[in-house]
Amino acid sequence: MSSLLRPPTIRSAFGVLDRSLFSKTVNLAAAAVADKKKISVWRQKLQSEDTLLAFERIPGVVAHPDQTLAAQGTKCLLLNPKVKAEVPETWTSSLQDGVASKEIGIVPYNLSLDYDYWSYEDVMKSLLPPDLRDEHDGIPGGFNQAGHVAHMNLREAFLPYKKLIAEVILDKNPAVRTVINKVANVGTESEFRTFAYEVLAGPDDLNVEVRENDCLFRFDYSKVYWNSKLEGEHRRLVNIFRPGEVVCDVMAGIGPFAVPAGKKEVFVWANDYNPESYRYMDENIKRNKVDQYVRPFNQDGRTFIREAADLVYAASTKGEYVVSGPSRKLRRSQHPNSNTTDKSMPNPKPKHTPIPPTISHFVMNLPASAITFLSHFRGLYATREELFVPHTNTKLPMVHVYCFAAKADDDTPLKDICERISAELGVEMKLGEAENAKEVSVLETRNVAPNKRMFCASFRVPPDVAFAARV
Template identity: 85%
Template sequence: MVDINAEGNDMSSLFRPPAISSAIGVLDRSLFSKTINLAAAAVADKKKISAWRQTLQRQGTLLTAERISSIVTHPDKTLAAQGTKCLLLDPKVKAEVPETWTSTIQDGVASKEIGIVPYTLSLDYDYWTHEDVMRSLLPPDLRDSHDGIPGGFNQAGHVAHMNLRDAFLPYKKLIAEVILDKNQAIKTVINKVANVGTESEFRTFAYEVLAGPDDLNVEVRENNCSFRFDYSKVYWNSKLEGEHRRLVDIFKPGEVVCDVMAGIGPFAIPAGKKGVFVWANDYNPESYRYMEENIKRNKVDQYVRPFNQDGRTFIREAADMVYTASVNGEYAVSGPSRRVKRSQHPNSNTADNSMPIPEPKREPVPPTISHFVMNLPATAITFLSHFRGVYAAREELFVPHTSTKLPLVHVHCFAAKADDDTPLIDICERISAEIGVEMKLGEAENAKEVSVLEVRNVAPNKLMFCASFRLPPEVAFAARV
């Protein structure tokens, strides 16, 4: 245990964890115990605690430290038993040195409203944050040469998934232990040992368990939906929750969305919940299986239809299937919400029998797809050539024959970082090469223009983007090969 006298120390050093020389991979939590000698104002009248706290805070003499309450029980056991409380004071105030007391404190002592007493503040391992602990355990030269400490991870349910740099691998068990300690929701920590897609075309990855049980069956809640899956068998990235929400917010109830690389359904299932028809496909049989289960779990099977095909084939087949479903008069039935049903139940206290329960409403499947989503950033752009002829001989379904526009395509992709528009222009050129029509950077609603949105950082020099564009007529209506 480290004993610190507050005299001569500023706040930053007082509340810094002890410097620890630890053997590689060894976490001795007892070494993080630390005591700090402070002064405290014992308030005689319990009713005046709040007033004195505000006064001392305004004067800057109240202790203000993260995760430490300024109100504590009296260090004297007898007084503590009587309920006497103390206010911890800033380290510059010394109990044994009245010269450090402000005039307000001196007046409070003189009037016997408060008394200044020594107080020993004890901190242990539980107090320090993950970053505090790692800064104490990892060698400074290692931190300095590798941009600080390895604290980031991708979380899927109870699993923390790390991608440690080689330099930190000797400390991997130590790092994992601290993550478990400092994140109550985490039960298992794994480290990726190969790049996504290196060993599997399904974007799964080889991993090693660093801490906790080898249990990757997880449950995740995202965008008001529940997903269960084996994290080792499918692709999931919680850092994409915002992107999932952004696109789902664009979709309108009653539209049809074709999710070409749907995974386990992070776009499809929330869209289905808002009444969007989704033809959702994934090439990975395990993703397809879990998507089926999650569609049922979230009760969106009227709106979301799962498929297990190669995306290239699925693009055209989905357009044909949607058209056939519409011609055949297929529909979803939407009834009143559970809240409305409960309010109209005869046994309900709020029942208004004069108000009839709304009849279920039929929502027909429209004949065309409004959006294609292609979330396979490594290769999705190469699938775009298969849009050629997707609506061959069906021009009458779209403008100018109807008010329906050709589908918006949202294709995710990677590109290098740059300080200008070079990556965005490069993405447009790659799209142009695949669909055979020159596309320029601009607004997706304008003919032959692409809007490109940055989604997230992937690596120091690599970004993920989403490129959106309206499918050009010369592509959609071209003759099928």
């Protein structure tokens, strides 16, 4: 960026934001186009030779600085700062030719910028001391947003500036009304992955509404776990599920996997140990009208793993099913006033989808400890071998377990994950393809910290685990 268009350097006192100090006037030159019909012609010509001012959020075409000419509709093209109105030697040949032909005139133009123009990064670079920025590789810019709440995790060195940082975040993010800062690590103070926080700016209102993967979620952010950065991972896994399958979501939270899966007509047995998560999940299931497909539970995930397998089997043997009507598109086409209605076609009948006897996928999104739950898969389908290959075409369930591991440039973390899975299952599992027997595919899902990554390990439950005797 040209130094002319950098914000002023301001060393404000802790917690004090004087927006008026960010006002700045930049002296530029502008090409006044005599015939407004030729503005686009001159714009293309000057753009091709890199003579126009090219900065985001600054309009290229402005009114003439002379109010009389501006009232007459005369427009100007802002020029690169290297062009000086009073120094013809800085004019390009196109500018000189335009002036000579009287098609344009080169005039001084004072560009006024204020606090609203500068981005969050611009403002913080002006406010924070350079040594602090260098030491911590930039500025504290990242936050996890849940509805109107911006959730920060500020490092200790930035804490003296926390109110200032929060105030600027509110200014520069219209959708944010409350800024909070985490004051303890997730899981260190609550078994439910909730965290202690302080409000840095805005009202202490953490009742939020979030839209994700075509679903609406409402919840109290202070009482449940939610991470908007996982939206892509939620979508990836839901896209793997097929309508009519059964998914067991062992640590379902408020339903970011379960509710979108239900919209796909996937049966989901969704469990969370946190009573608040269970309550909001139940509400979100009903709110998104997927209660036919998604059943909420509030149990310890260790006992729920085998109980879910038994409950699904019982529902199937009792002949439970879901009745669904025609799609909205088909209903519209069959409406009496629709031009596409075929009067000879019979009305579509409701579809009956039976619950299958087995679970196709287990989801275990508790990365700090989910792997330790795997021992409870032993005996998952004890005495029910006839439900699976080779007696039927049904494969044993696929498990998707999330976990943390250290960052590395080789596959050491992936092998470490496989070893941890093997230790819990009591069966040796190797790194490979999830569809292959006793192999695990491991996918990195996101960075958690400079030396910490989150992974999703997927594998099919080995037969000697699934059919082992229950203890």
